[in-house]
Amino acid sequence: EVQLVESGGGLVQPGRSLKLSCVASGFTFSNYGMNWIRxxxxxxxxxxxxxxxxxxxxxxxxxxKGRFTISRDNAKNTLYLQMTSxxxxxxxxxxxxxxxRGYWGQGVMVTVSS
Amino acid sequence: xIQMTQSPSSISVSLGDRFTITxxxxxxxxxxxxxxxxxxxxxxxxxxxxxxxxxxxxxxxxSGSRSGSDYSLTINSLESEDTGIYFCLQxxxxxxxxxxxxxxxIK
Numbered sequence: 118e119v120q121l122v123e124s125g126g127g128l129v130q131p132g133r134s135l136k137l138s139c140v141a142s143g144f145t146f147s148n149y150g151m152n153w154i155r156x157x158x159x160x161x162x163x164x165x166x167x168x169x170x171x172x173x174x175x176x177x178x179x180x181x182k183g184r185f186t187i188s189r190d191n192a193k194n195t196l197y198l199q200m201t202s203x204x205x206x207x208x209x210x211x212x213x214x215x216x217x218r219g220y221w222g223q224g225v226m227v228t229v230s231s
Numbered sequence: 232x233i234q235m236t237q238s239p240s241s242i243s244v245s246l247g248d249r250f251t252i253t254x255x256x257x258x259x260x261x262x263x264x265x266x267x268x269x270x271x272x273x274x275x276x277x278x279x280x281x282x283x284x285x286x287x288x289x290x291x292x293x294s295g296s297r298s299g300s301d302y303s304l305t306i307n308s309l310e311s312e313d314t315g316i317y318f319c320l321q322x323x324x325x326x327x328x329x330x331x332x333x334x335x336x337i338k
């Protein structure tokens with residue numbers, strides 16, 4: 118059974134940092150590109166970042182470029198999202214996902230508020 | 232960026248009826264389109280991939296089609312379990328972009 122389990126979310130003040138993790142199991146993680154996708158409360162889905170299977174290709178949404186860093190450790194089957202200079206508009210449920218296979222985690226909530 | 236214009240935004244449909252949702256792509260996406268269903272407090276569930284392919288385990292009353300830049304999801308003979316929000320996703324190029332979603336309710 119495929120599982121993606123996100124962690125690391127929480128309440129953080131504007132301007133601070135947070136690092137999300139996503140542990141994968143049930144498939145060969147190292148073979149797949151992965152994404153972070155977020156959903157603000159009551160809103161639609163917004164793609165955040167992508168990393169290829171071997172980390173050679175990395176893309177970011179303009180809204181997070183320069184503030185967020187996506188990375189992965191294939192030996193640990195883990196995807197990361199380092200978020201810095203957080204803003205209130207970053208408040209959302211963050212999913213790790215492989216959209217092509219339809220693999221999504223349950224999401225982790227990040228709330229940016231003073 | 233590729234814009235995905237989804238319609239309708241919400242609809243109430245009777246059990247047993249047929250229902251279609253459409254996403255229009257602002258540029259060619261060459262069938263790189265998926266349809267997802269999302270229920271409250273749940274992760275999105277892949278229903279259709281590459282525009283017309285039914286994901287394993289998805290009931291055959293769901294189908295996907297394409298006409299030019301318009302991509303459609305059709306549900307034949309609506310069942311109560313089909314309620315939720317449906318959205319399209321284009322993955323022809325990054326940034327990935329989503330339709331705004333369609334909320335389906337039972338009348």
